[in-house]
Amino acid sequence: MARCVVDDQWPLRRAAERFQVSVSTARRWAGRYRAEGEAGMIDRSSRPHSSPRRTPTRTERRIIKVRVLRRWGPARIAFFLRLVPSTVHRVLARFGLARLAHLDRATGRPIRRYERATPGELVHVDIKKLGNIPHGGGHRVLGRAHSRRNARATTTERRNNRAPIGYSYLHNALDDHSRLVYSEILPDERKDTAVAFWLRAQTFFAAHGITVERVLTDNGSCYTSRAWRDTLATAGISHKRTRPYRPQANGKVERFNRTLLDEWAYARPYQSEQARRDAFPGWLHTYNHHRGHTALGGHPPASRVPNLPGQYT
Secondary structure (H helix, E strand, O other): OHHHHHOOOOOHHHHHHHHOOOHHHHHHHHHHHHHHHHHHHOOOOOOOOOOOOOOOHHHHHHHHHHHHHHOOOHHHHHHHHOOOHHHHHHHHHHOOOOOHHHEOOOOOOEOOOOOOOOOOOOEEEEEEEEEOOOOOOOHHHHOHHHHHHHHHHHOOOOEOOEOOOOEEEEEEEEEOOOOOEEEEEEOOOOHHHHHHHHHHHHHHHHHOOOOOOEEEEOOOOOOOOHHHHHHHHHOOOEEEEOOOOOHHHHHHHHHHHHHHHHHHHOOOOOOOHHHHHHHHHHHHHHHHHOOOEHHHOOEOHHHHOOOOOOOOO
């Protein structure tokens, strides 16, 4: 196009129509070719030579200092420094500072993400405590007052003039490599319950061709018991526990707990605890076999299971 305008003397409008660009674009490229020749045809950054309205360097340093020392988000930093949140966000992005979700809040260092190379090399185990739903619905749908009336109608037990309807305990075992999950809703988190759950979970993984080598848990009493230790030792499984007050070390199953709450436990207004429990097996099957996982490139956990349909013995 530049040669047509400069060498062949085409009108700018004709060249612009021929190459399907605007007249101003044709003028700009022709001017660069006329002034610099073929060297002027090389792509250049669109960044301006000067930015007079850019945030001052001193302000940028203050933003970075507050972020590093206090680990606040853009909105809170903006309120503290009397700036606009979008300005703070732009400065943080310009200097490549990690999102708070990618940082360890205690140390300020980026979280190290890892993935075991083969299924069964590491299985994360955890328990999620979940309040039961009274018959007729709970407070998330009906409000506190109506929920209390439903609770009183559900149980005859009274504590401090209230009707407790108890809790459910979701015992979860998640394979680190495939993210395949075995989960059960159980009445408590005692050691005998946890041990029995693990034996069933181990059978589940073995049926899918996964030999468990190591188990990672928190420091709950059921996981520090002799019964749990002896059960894993008998199966030749190594047991590792997270450091106290470091749930991010068991982050994969913790993230599954959040997904479980968002997509099953609180996904729709259940009218009873039994209705929610009835929906759990179907949701768990969808999670394992059909729901795309971002860490697996959009594929479900079943895509990484070596013996999914049980074709091997």
